[in-house]
Amino acid sequence: MTDQTYLTCEEMFRHLEDYLDHELRAEEVERVEAHLAICEICAKEYAFEGNLLDGIRKKLTRAKMPPDLARRIAATLDATPASDDD
Amino acid sequence: MPPAQQTLSKDRFGSLLTGVLDQAYGYAMSLTRNRADAEDVLQEASLRALRFYDTFKPGSNFKAWFFRIVTNCYYESGRTKKRRPETVEFDDVPRLYMFAQSAGAGLFDSGDDPATALMAQLESEQITDALEALPEEYRVVSMLYFMEDFSYDQIAQVLECPVGTVRSRLHRGRRLLQKALWQTAVEFGIVEKLKGQEAPA
Numbered sequence: 001m002t003d004q005t006y007l008t009c010e011e012m013f014r015h016l017e018d019y020l021d022h023e024l025r026a027e028e029v030e031r032v033e034a035h036l037a038i039c040e041i042c043a044k045e046y047a048f049e050g051n052l053l054d055g056i057r058k059k060l061t062r063a064k065m066p067p068d069l070a071r072r073i074a075a076t077l078d079a080t081p082a083s084d085d086d
Numbered sequence: 087m088p089p090a091q092q093t094l095s096k097d098r099f100g101s102l103l104t105g106v107l108d109q110a111y112g113y114a115m116s117l118t119r120n121r122a123d124a125e126d127v128l129q130e131a132s133l134r135a136l137r138f139y140d141t142f143k144p145g146s147n148f149k150a151w152f153f154r155i156v157t158n159c160y161y162e163s164g165r166t167k168k169r170r171p172e173t174v175e176f177d178d179v180p181r182l183y184m185f186a187q188s189a190g191a192g193l194f195d196s197g198d199d200p201a202t203a204l205m206a207q208l209e210s211e212q213i214t215d216a217l218e219a220l221p222e223e224y225r226v227v228s229m230l231y232f233m234e235d236f237s238y239d240q241i242a243q244v245l246e247c248p249v250g251t252v253r254s255r256l257h258r259g260r261r262l263l264q265k266a267l268w269q270t271a272v273e274f275g276i277v278e279k280l281k282g283q284e285a286p287a
Contacts (some may be wrong), residue, residue, distance in 0.1 A: 076132070
């Protein structure tokens, strides 16, 4: 095991968002999780950011599609040949 | 090609499209910010998708494929605002903005997790409004990330841009969103309310 195995808080800070987004490689995830297990401050930042992203995701509302739009699209598609119908 | 194959192909397309139309409408609305334009873009995208359905690779992500068509229809429709990209100053919006502000306001002293407490107090409409108010390059990426749960790679496919651009825009968009949400929380007295909560004995 080398020193490269251990992340500094600065390195952890740079990896935090990619870790939250599940965008790190497996070996990077291991190093991040090893750091979070021993660093209370980084673990606190991680928990805060994670809860914030979860809260935003749960509360965002999507514009509702007008019910007649789906019907109009379906009717248009029914009347249109597909690419392999030509 | 035998007729049964053609029918199956179009039926399968219809089924896949129906499954993503609601989400695609929300995406079109976030692009156009206008109901009539969103409807036009979605109708054009549906027709174009049917026309080019044979370019869809079975087993790949239909939603990402269709969203890319929606994106192209939007940019080709002339509905994009003819203006320079907004200049955004990030110097006063460091990463972990809300964490730092919450710590500065003493919200960690109350015992509860401040992020959870803040999000519980903010209304859905306030959060949606804050996201929709982001400049377009950050809004679109953030919308695909938060609402559609796309990965960086999928967002890059939808927007036809490098993954590094997605990462950069998403991270910056989040910083702007955090600043906007914190300002809303201050403006509506949420921060003061949380500060007033006593820590458990």
